[in-house]
Amino acid sequence: MLLESRPRLGGRASSFEDQQSQSLIDNCQHVSMGCCHEFNRFCETVGIADSFERAEQLYFIGPHQSGPVSTDTRFQVNRFASSPALPTPLHLFPAFARLSYLNFREKRELAQGLKQLARTRVNPENEPTMADWLQAHGQSQTVIDRFWNVVLVSALSESLDRISLSHARKVFVDGFLRARDSWQVLIPTTPLEQLYGTTISDWLTARGTEIRLKTGIKQIHITEGKVTGVELRDGTHIDADRVVLAVPHQRVLDLLPAEFPGRTELSRIEQLEAAPITSVHLWFDREITPLPHAVFVDCLSQWMFNRTQLMQQEHDGRWYYQIVISASHQLTAAGRQGRSQEEIIQEVIAELTRIWPVTAEAQLLHSRMLTEHHAVFSVQPGVEQLRPAQRTQVAGLYLAGDWTSTGWPATMEGAVRSGLLAAEELLHDLGKPESLLLPPENTAFLSKMLFRL
Ligand SMILES: Cc1cc2nc3c(=O)[nH]c(=O)nc-3n(C[C@H](O)[C@H](O)[C@H](O)COP(=O)(O)OP(=O)(O)OC[C@H]3O[C@@H](n4cnc5c(N)ncnc54)[C@H](O)[C@@H]3O)c2cc1C
The missing domain is CATH 3.90.660.10 (Polyamine Oxidase; Chain A, domain 2)
Structure with missing residues (x-):
């Protein structure tokens, strides 16, 4: 049974009817990348993979030459695509080399910075922000503004002075250096409402899942360290000995009793910004x-x-x-x-x-x-210590959501991974252990040699 408080599925990836334009608007563009393997497999499984366009080239629009921007500055479209003749990760080298808005010295500085970042081993217990790391590694303000900032802010939705080094490194290693097409962007060609709402709801229903929309949970009942059921906002009680709680982290503690095993550890999620x-x-x-x-x-x-x-x-x-x-x-x-x-x-x-x-x-x-x-x-330094595992100390209670411990930032890939990890724990407790995540992707030979990945 799936209980959802809103009148539709999809959560944060949703659409709404705009009265004035009389069209269905997505709350925001939701893109995925070639490196989002679990999300892409999820789309194949539920039959929505054809509703994405894979961008095999990107268009970076910046000043037509290096140097400060003025009102006279002309902008130029820089086509960014793989070079078929070159092996990974050199296949993107010509695309970087063509960028109009960095000069030769800045491109060399960028290449040096990328190599250093890939080779860095990060201690997640004590890591700097990306802004501090870039400064310590001699990256100039132009390269920071025109490259690092452009890629990282849109990938991680945070500013460089708040992004942790490990999350920044993951973007470049997984997104650009490890495999050939991992940087490509997948863009929906259907409104999110249809993609994650109706299509998935039909898919689940056809497989026997009872979906109850407009059904908010008020409280999860826990007795003697075990889940016994859920109480809905309308007062109805539903018996359940296994619950996967997949709400945003800001809602979690309100739905649990004042006392339960592991509350102190779980309360760290209140520090997630x-x-x-x-x-x-x-x-x-x-x-x-x-x-x-x-x-x-x-x-x-x-x-x-x-x-x-x-x-x-x-x-x-x-x-x-x-x-x-x-x-x-x-x-x-x-x-x-x-x-x-x-x-x-x-x-x-x-x-x-x-x-x-x-x-x-x-x-x-x-x-x-x-x-x-x-x-x-917010993927700030120290954030991984605040993210809980999917298994809780309460028997029968599992957590899912992009904020749980997945190693990924808040993305649809992270959300799908969290669901699979929660399902693995649940299957284990049912005595049917099964590995649900795909094996890690192979790293290109040259990337291993050059970057010690
Ligand atoms: C503007 C914006 C742009 C984004 N862009 C991208 C992008 O380009 N690429 C990308 O990968 N990710 C993007 N994301 C992030 C992505 O949307 C999330 O990572 C993902 O949707 C998280 O899924 P989730 O299932 O963990 O949580 P959610 O989507 O938040 O789902 C939680 C669900 O719990 C329900 N709920 C809450 N309380 C209760 C209750 N008491 N009872 C019952 N149900 C309840 C909610 O209604 C919701 O449906 C973006 C997010 C936003 C907001």
């Missing part, structure tokens, strides 16, 4: 770029998704673009420093106009800005 993600949704009366997506360098906007094109929709006189700004601490009500949402939207449009001048001629038909304040947990 959240990081916000903002999305700006824009509908124009014309196409401002035919690119399906783009990454921006030296801008407030970080990613552009051309939703009309990605959703393979007819444009019906409106072209829909979504701009994502991760780690948007400065855009939350507290961080805005007097700027209104409208001013932020105008700032985003001004950036788009600098990159694609046709934007100045386009009429903005509708706009919307959304900030998810608790989008992800």
Whole structure:
């Protein structure tokens, strides 16, 4: 039985009906990567893998040359793709070498930094922030702003002064260095509501799972260290001797009794901090770029998704673009420093106009800005010590969710892994032990040699 408090499945990966545009809007673009093996297998299993477009090239848009940005700066699209003739990890070398906005010296500095990062052995008990590490390893402000910041902030949804070295290293090792296609980005071509709501709900129902939506849990009952059932918000009691609690970490302790074995250790999750993600949704009366997506360098906007094109929709006189700004601490009500949402939207449009001048001629038909304040947990140094295992000290109670101990940051990959790990524990307790996770991916031979991975 699956109990969900909202009227739909999907959790944080969800859509809602926008009244003015009369369209289903995703709360934010949710992408995955080639290295997200468990998530990609999950999509194959439940039959949604065809609803993703695999981007075999990315478009980094930055100043056309190295040096400070001024109002006259021209922007250039840098196509980023593998070179088929070169072995992993050298296959990405020409793409890095072509980046217009770093000069030769900066590219050499970046290559040196990447090598040092890959070879670093991190002590998770005592690790620096990525900002401190970059400074200690001689990375200049330009390389930090135009490379490290661009990749890490969108991958981990945190600022460099808050990202731990181990999480930053994982992004580059798993995403760029270990295997050939791991850096490729998978983008949904269907609204999230359909992807994770209706399709998965049909799949589960067809396999005998009873799904109860709009059914919030009030309390998990524990007697003598064992789970005995759950109490719903409407007062109904459901007997259960095994429960997988898969709610966001901010909700967990409220759903458990004041006393239970392991409460003190589990209470460490209260120290997990959240990081916000903002999305700006824009509908124009014309196409401002035919690119399906783009990454921006030296801008407030970080990613552009051309939703009309990605959703393979007819444009019906409106072209829909979504701009994502991760780690948007400065855009939350507290961080805005007097700027209104409208001013932020105008700032985003001004950036788009600098990159694609046709934007100045386009009429903005509708706009919307959304900030998810608790989008992800913040991957700060020490965070791994706060994340609990899926097995608890209470018999029959298991935890799942991207915040449990998976080794991954808050991603759909982390969420899927947590579910599989919880299921492994549960099967073990039922006397049917089974390994559910895929074996670790093979590391390319040259990556082992060059980076000692
Ligand atoms: C704006 C934004 C952008 C993101 N972008 C990406 C991305 O590009 N790529 C990526 O991999 N990840 C992304 N993420 C992160 C990703 O959404 C999460 O890591 C993932 O959805 C976590 O899944 P989960 O099952 O752990 O938790 P959730 O999705 O939070 O699910 C928890 C569920 O518990 C339910 N619940 C809560 N309380 C109760 C209760 N009392 N009773 C019953 N049910 C309850 C909730 O309604 C919810 O459905 C993004 C997140 C946000 C917010």
